[in-house]
Amino acid sequence: MVHCCIVLLYRAVRAVLRFVLGLFFRRVRVVGEEQVPVEGDGAVIFAGNHPNSLIDPALIIAHSGRIVHFAAKDVLFKSALLRPVLLALGAIPIARKKDHGPGPLDNNTAFDQLFAVLAGGRAIGIFPEGISHDQSQLQPLKTGAARIAFGVAKRHPGTVVRIVPTGLNYGRPKRFRSSVLVQYGAPVTLDAGWMQRYADDERETVRALTELIDGRIRGLTVNATDWETIRVLDAMRRIYQPPGISLEARVELSRRLN
Numbered sequence: 001m002v003h004c005c006i007v008l009l010y011r012a013v014r015a016v017l018r019f020v021l022g023l024f025f026r027r028v029r030v031v032g033e034e035q036v037p038v039e040g041d042g043a044v045i046f047a048g049n050h051p052n053s054l055i056d057p058a059l060i061i062a063h064s065g066r067i068v069h070f071a072a073k074d075v076l077f078k079s080a081l082l083r084p085v086l087l088a089l090g091a092i093p094i095a096r097k098k099d100h101g102p103g104p105l106d107n108n109t110a111f112d113q114l115f116a117v118l119a120g121g122r123a124i125g126i127f128p129e130g131i132s133h134d135q136s137q138l139q140p141l142k143t144g145a146a147r148i149a150f151g152v153a154k155r156h157p158g159t160v161v162r163i164v165p166t167g168l169n170y171g172r173p174k175r176f177r178s179s180v181l182v183q184y185g186a187p188v189t190l191d192a193g194w195m196q197r198y199a200d201d202e203r204e205t206v207r208a209l210t211e212l213i214d215g216r217i218r219g220l221t222v223n224a225t226d227w228e229t230i231r232v233l234d235a236m237r238r239i240y241q242p243p244g245i246s247l248e249a250r251v252e253l254s255r256r257l258n
Helices: 002-024 055-063 074-078 083-087 108-119 144-155 192-199 204-218 227-240 247-257
Strands: 026-032 043-048 066-071 091-092 124-127 161-170 179-184
Touching: 002 055, 002 179, 026 055, 026 083, 043 055, 043 091, 043 108, 043 204, 055 066, 055 124, 055 161, 066 074, 074 083, 074 091, 083 204, 091 108, 091 192, 091 204, 108 124, 108 144, 124 144, 144 161, 144 192, 144 204, 179 247, 192 204, 227 247
Parallel strands: 026 179, 043 124, 043 161, 066 091, 066 124
Antiparallel strands: 161 179
16 A cells, blocks of 8 residues: 555656656657566666756656656755655665765665665666766766666576666757657666676676666767867758758767767
């Protein structure tokens, strides 16, 4: 009964988020939904780029088809406005050195909660860059997504984790009534082969999985050395593109020009 109430509350908040996002953006285009395992079909980690702060998790929550628990920096839970929303969405508070300064941080409880979500066949979301930023390309990924995936598979044998790379491409991230493309790529499944590699060499296998996630996210986003290059790519794309092509085709054209 309690679980049903939590699910209903989550769905209500998700519906509100979808409505608000529909007002803010002129168009939200979602591609690759078929790549996302449906609710009830096992553990999923959504791993995406992080260019637009709280809008990024909101888009995944609203348009993934899954109940997604995000790890959120604990300072957000101090906000009287955000705290009830975060709790309704099942967000899990996590401490960051950036927010708390030097000294040890205890995130064991947070990781236990993340492991429990995945062991129960549910979904979490993570942004492996570690921070939201306005840079022109994906920042070096931290190993958290890979460590969580291997950690839950090791702690809960039989749990098959799938990592779904997620690309968030904004026309104008902060501009009202702009467009955004949410694109899901083919999932990476932590099968027996991955787990054997992890048993043989944990450090190297975590690095290898992180590099694979990096490549998959880059394949779903436009990355360049600076914003001037991005603007040139956009101008070239506008000249070259056929009339009436879709938003995802525009993003793909920019990637190929790059």
